Amino acid sequence: MKDLRKVLHSAQKVAEQAEVFSASARATTIQFEANELKQVQTKESSSIALRIFREGKVGFAVATGGGWEALVDMAVETSQFGGPANFEFPSSQNYSKVRIYDPKIKEVPMEKMVVMGKELIARIKGHTLEILCDVQVTKGTSSVSLVNSQGGEGGYEKSFFGLGLEGILVRDTDILWVEDSASSCRPDLIGIDDLANRVIWQLEMAKKKAAVCSKLLPVIFTPHGVASVLLSPLVLAFNGKTVLEGASPLKDKLGKQVFDKRLSLWDDATVAYGVGSYPFDDEGVPSLRLPLVANGVVTNFLYDLQTAALAGTHSTGNGRRGGGSPSPAISSLIVEKGGISFQAMVEDMKEGLIVEEVIGAEQGNLLGGDFGGNVLLGYKVENGEIVGRVKDTMIAGNVYQVSRELLGVGQETRWVGGILQTPPLYCSGVSVTTRGS
Amino acid sequence: MITDVLKGQRADYIEIRCEESQATSIVYRGERLEEISRALNSGGNVRALVQGSWGFVSFNRLDGLREKVALAVEEAKLASREPFVLFPTKPVVDTVTPQLKRDATAVPLATKKELLEGYNDIMLSSPKIQSTRINYRDVKRRITFANSEGSYIEQHKTDLAGRLTAIAREDNEVQQAGISLGSNGEFSAVEGLHEKAGEVARRAAALLSAPQVKGREYTVILDPILAGVFAHEAFGHLSESDHVYQNENLRQIMVLGKRFGGKHLNIIDDPTMVDLRGSYAYDDEGTPTNKTYLVREGILEGRLHSRETAAKMGERATGNARAINYLFPPIVRMSNTWIEAGAVSFEDMIGDIEEGVYVKDWYGGTTSLEMFTFSAGEAYMIRRGKLAELLRPVVLTGNVFNTLHNIDAIGDDLDMNQGGGCGKGGQYPLPVSDGSPHIRIRHCVVGGR
Incomplete structure (x- = not known):
């Protein structure tokens, strides 16, 4: 001092x-x-x-x-x-x-x-x-x-x-x-x-290999999969800076229903012993538990002091520094758990994928909400059972399209990487592309 | 001072690396100059090898260096791997300074700002452009390396990297286009881009009404920039011996002499190339650098090594042990990586494609060693041997064990790309360059909706 x-x-x-x-x-x-x-x-x-x-x-x-x-x-x-x-x-x-x-x-x-x-x-x-x-x-x-x-x-x-x-x-x-x-x-x-x-x-799930054809399929994103595929475009869209410059698809959507009613999301800097928690942000603004999406309705964006001033609002205590000057960033994100068990989601699927990890997911048009990439770890589901690991398979979709109407939000929630707590999310209509078809 | 510190320490090998750097960064977001900042950075590290295991300590303050060396030695003793002897390198005493025509780090802040503002204005005044991003960063570093074998090397390095991005918007649709910039510190890399800035903005706007490619296998042609990223992701990372040296199964897959592609395929890594971002004289273990053929005439000929991986695989250290800064120990990395020019003209390459995709420019790339993805900044359909409509950005994917075989034409127009940076083991962005001529790949999976 x-x-x-x-x-x-x-x-x-x-x-x-x-x-x-x-x-x-x-x-x-x-x-x-x-x-x-x-x-x-x-x-x-x-x-x-x-x-x-x-x-x-x-x-x-x-x-x-x-x-x-x-x-x-x-x-x-x-x-x-x-x-x-x-x-x-x-x-x-x-x-x-x-x-x-x-x-x-x-x-x-x-x-x-x-x-x-x-x-x-x-x-x-x-x-x-x-x-x-x-x-x-x-x-x-x-x-x-x-x-x-x-x-x-x-x-x-x-x-x-x-x-x-x-x-x-x-x-x-x-x-x-x-x-x-x-x-x-x-x-x-x-x-x-x-x-x-x-x-x-x-x-255990990856022991056997399974084949999949190119088509639209339902996908269960495990907590890992949510972090790997769906998180980045959303983090970008809720950033006050992206909103201020008009580049966020959510810019006019405050108070509007954009996501499925079962989807609620917080940024929470007050979680006890959370690695993303802090009493005040890197500009001295007290930390908050800030609802971003409440039952599918967009409720807040993330602000630091300067961006908030330019946008005519208040800092949300999200001014963070990564070595440079402060900028809005998440603390910990929490997706509210839902009512369906992972097992029930799997059993509900006639044919589909479970996605744990995708490589290249951040290479598309993130601002527009696009996601896509090669499934590094994912499993095929047939008639309600996991039959094996898929390879040489790409998925592609848009986060706003798939989360407008979800097939289900999971009961079992967990932390991934210390900064995201989420249940599995069950989505429909994800494009799957594979070799030789 | 350093020799004093090393005296009396019980270790098989000790090295000390100290670094001082100065960086300038300028960021525009839309019409707003979001950041213009200067940073001073200094620090160092100690790495000690005892009985086959490493201890590593990094710090900002040089005081108490002797205790830091002792801590690194203590840490190394906690582990207990099989002892080994590092690949021998001759002790070197040398100083290396870059020769630049116009050193970016010496250009006044006002000049940099004015130049970037000019590009920003061009993009912002273009139709349908909602916002822009300009990132610029230059850095000057002095790195001093000394080890217990008697090497003392001082290297001065400069680096420049940046990106211009235009963001177009219409209703709820948001699209973006950009170009990456980079050099070994030469300021000319960011000059005279007015026309390109305009093109980027027009392309972003055109993407708003461009169709999405239908996901499936296509014959694709990669431009030199994207083919360079492909060489880096699809093969370069697999050539880094730290992935391989302790994995018996991978060693069998990556046995020298194995065929990976056609006779026309040559892939090289070479830090000794002059004036590129991935160029340097000594790596961060003090090993002098070499040109390494990774693939020659389609056959696996060499790989990239640190002194440890070389010793454990019975091969030569190539000078590819690099650390992004003093906070990290050196790990095996690429430098300048490229596919050698072949003989096929672009016209011949595209001429017999009934339906395919032409992909240009770099947006990103990543690998799991076996599977890789890379994405194009710009893509067009090819129909009946001709370039057709602009497409939304595409992601391509492949499997290293068959995609290299599927390269059936290599162009005559080698070009090196200096944009971007490489990430591995939490160390990002490391200055590298990559390149290639145009190449054609059959049966390449293109993702789409």
Whole structure:
């Protein structure tokens, strides 16, 4: 905080308003490659960023590993060309408590992380002996501090624990990838059992191969599949910046029914021990549980301070920094669970696909809501039963078309990658293209 | 200082890499200059090898370097793999500086802004254009490398990357088109693009009324840019030995001497090419670089190595161990990757296609080693040997073990593409370039609705 105040103080001499933000992190990762412990790594990082309003314009500069003295000059240089300063940095606030730090993180010994990795690999190999697994076990802590010229000030510490596995099984020229991960601010919430069971289920379902023809088919997107295929176009469309510039298909849709009535979606920065949670965003705005879609109706978009000012609205506490200046971004997304079990969805299908992972899904016209790509991991369903893995198969569709009327929203919900909690979604009419037809 | 730090440490091998960088980034979103920023970055890392396992520590502050080395050695001792000896490289003391005609990192901010604003105005004033995106970033880095074998290498690198995108809208329909830019820091790569900016905007608007291709197998012709992405995704990644060296089954599939394509097919990776984004003199393990034939006359001839993968496979280190910055250890990566020119003209290639798809320019690409997808920024139907209507953007997919065999014509017009960047193991975007002449692929799956 002392360094921050120093920078703030010298910035205030040349600027109308100023804000100093610093982030630091330390994480240790145990890495297994091809079932063996290959590397242990520790990463330490710290950065400090300065944003100023000078002569009515915004200037920005960031430095890592020293060089703070140059920050003010650099920010002044960029402010000559900067956009109009049309908002205020938030003044002093009372932030509500969001649980994101578990002191137990300090007590997790590296030896225990090594054992976790070994046990996880042993479980998977117990099912499929020839599989080669890359496993990562990570623990870390990070801290954020912020101070601005309007009296705003805050700081928090956060802990992180993650476990991830990627398995590869090669038979002749056939390659099968299986993958899953789990993360939380609380190490006790991460165990190997759930993860191992999910990966073993993938291996079991992919044991046999199944053929599919080119046509329109119903598709069940598993929580993994939702993250891999449907998430990116939606994240882009709810971003206040995309809305402001008129490039979001949802721009005129506030208060309108765009999605199936059974679909509700939140951005929630207050989830206890969620890795995407925080008490205030990277601009000092308090965090929220923000409904984006309520029973199919579009209710909110994500804003940071500047975008909100330009759009004539308020920041939703979604100003995030990825090394550069703040921009609207999600914290954690939560899709409300529905009323149909995964098993019932499968049984309902005469012919269709279950999609877990698609490669190339982000290469199409994301802004327009298109999705598509090669099914890296997916299964064919015939007469209510999973019959095997599909290969050399592409899917294509549009997220607004498939989610206007869903065949079902699943009962079983789970976290994927620490930032999305979703049930399986059962969609109709996805285009499937395959070789030789 | 570094030799002092390494003294008395009990490890088989230790290296230290320090980096200082300065970056400028400019972002337009529609008519708004969204970001114009400068960043200073410095940091370093230590990597230690003990009994076959690695310890790695990265940091922003250089103080306490001796303790950091000790931590890396401690970490390495936690693991217990089979010990091995790194592929030997001669200790080198050298300094490498780029020779640029006009270094982008030295061009005044005002000049960059004015130039980009010009392109933005052209796109925004074009019919049906709702918004634009312009991303520009240049970076200058000084990387110092030293290892316990006596190497001390200082490399100065510059890089420039960017993209112009036009977004067209009509009713609820949103379409976009763009071009990628890149160079080894030469500013000319972003100059004189006024005409291209106009074309991008017109194409985005035309896509609003363009049809979607019907998904199925087609004969496709790839332009040099997209064929370069294809070479990178479809074959380049499979040539990275870290995917292969510990996987007995993959090693059997990727055995040298195996046929992957016709006699006309040659695929090369070469960091020694001058003035390309993927060019460098030493990799991030201090290995001097080489030209590597991955495929020669259709047959697997070589692959890309770090010192570890080379040692474990009994092959030579190729100088392809690269790290995106000091936060990461080096892993096996491509540099400049391309398909060598053949002899077929574009007219001959397209002439006998009854119905096919011509795909141009790059939008993205990815691979699972066996299956890959890549998407075209621009696509047209081919009917009766001629280019026909513009199509909505298409995604193509294939399987490396048969798609390379399906290349039946290789053009005579090699061109290298410098846009984009490569991602692997969380390290993105690494500067690379790729290229190819026009190529024709039979039975290529094109996704569509």
